Amino acid sequence: MDILSELFNMTALGEITYQTLIMWAISFVLLYLGIKKGYEPLLLIPIAFGVLLANFPGGQMGVVNPELIELEGHRYMNLFEIAHDYGIMNYLYYSLIKTGLLPPVIFMGVGVLTDFGPMLRNLKLALFGAAAQIGIFSILIGAIAVGFTPKEAASLGIIGGADGPTAIYTTIKLAPHLLGPIAIAAYSYMALVPVIIPLVSKLFITKKEFTINMKQMEKQYPAKYEIKNMKAAKIIFPIALGTLAAVLVPSSVPLLGMLLFGNLIKEVGSSTSRLADAAQGPIMNTATIFLGLTVGATMTAEVFLSAKTLGIVVGGFVAFAISIAGGIFAVKLVNMFSKKKINPLIGATGLSAVPMASRVANELALKYDKKNHILQYCMASNISGVIGSAVAAGVLISFLM
């Protein structure tokens, strides 16, 4: 009998509570969405498995409260002590996430995958990437009104920028205790861009506006000049923009600087192609694995099962929708004063979910007019949305930290 009792104590069976089972169920749903439905699988699957690992009782894979690693006199345990006392997941979390290392590393890979060409060809459309950040700041106000602290509200609002690494980076800096639910909400809504953009667009765009043909407008009102050396422009652009952003919004540099560096090593061409390959391949993939697992591991039952999580899920959706609507109304405003009309779908893609938002908007435009290809125009505002959300994050961090 004693042997059976000892065997039972060795297992985790006695520690499984109803909260554990709920967290397992959440993890299974996320795994299903990632594997079967293909919702952002590269991040949702590691996050979901991280949730599962964190909620295996006795597994020592859940991220612990920062207060536990804090010592007297504003000092912290070293990484060896963290690994020894709380396990390897805490070692990974406190070295890679809490330091804010991984989101900028991922942004470097995103930079390699980004092409500023469409934006340089249609520079004025870049302004809609600013208008579409309105969701971030609107939800900031709404969240404070319902009881979130300013730092928590800012982390919730940044979901409206539709940029996963930016949302994670801002939350690490401002409200790390909400990292799990915010990352889940951000990536879930990014995966739902094909549903959310048509939903909001059909609410605010008329049939006539859907059929505004950008190429016809180009013919009627051609650009003042053409770009004679796109390669040179693309090489100079990240250097110049990085310098400008560093001077004006220094707190955006970790994200924007790494994005622009990644872009530069791609644009330079064959002489740095090995660096570009590494940044967008092995480095970004490794960073994605550890980011996903450790973010998932922050979602222990006691942290995740709270009213704030529900607020984040609802608030994140509203932030997303307001951002899309903000872009649409900015285009409508410009159209009121300009002869050269712009399709409002281009404003709807001012989010930084690149390139999915642009593809969705293009397909939507083609439904109304089979010859109306607006992809390259949408990419202009879409790419500027990446810059816009990184700047918005920089502003929030510098004001609230």
Added chain:
Amino acid sequence: MNEALKLMLTGMSTVFFILIMVVVLGNIIIRITNHFAVAVVDLPGAAAPSQQEINPSKLAAIVSAVEITTKGKGRVTSVEKMK
């Protein structure tokens, strides 16, 4: 709440300002590169008649495709139409 409103105004103004600067900066870069660095497709050894036959934009696309596919190791020396 006042602080939040102030943050909204500051944040949106900064985002707009930076993206306006992006537009200005982009325009300046394009003007400078148009003036000082006009792209020339250099094809050493390419036969003159074949260059005349092919559209310059198609030629540029072929050169770019070869550079990307061969990661900069390949070089286009001549382009001929298959008969």
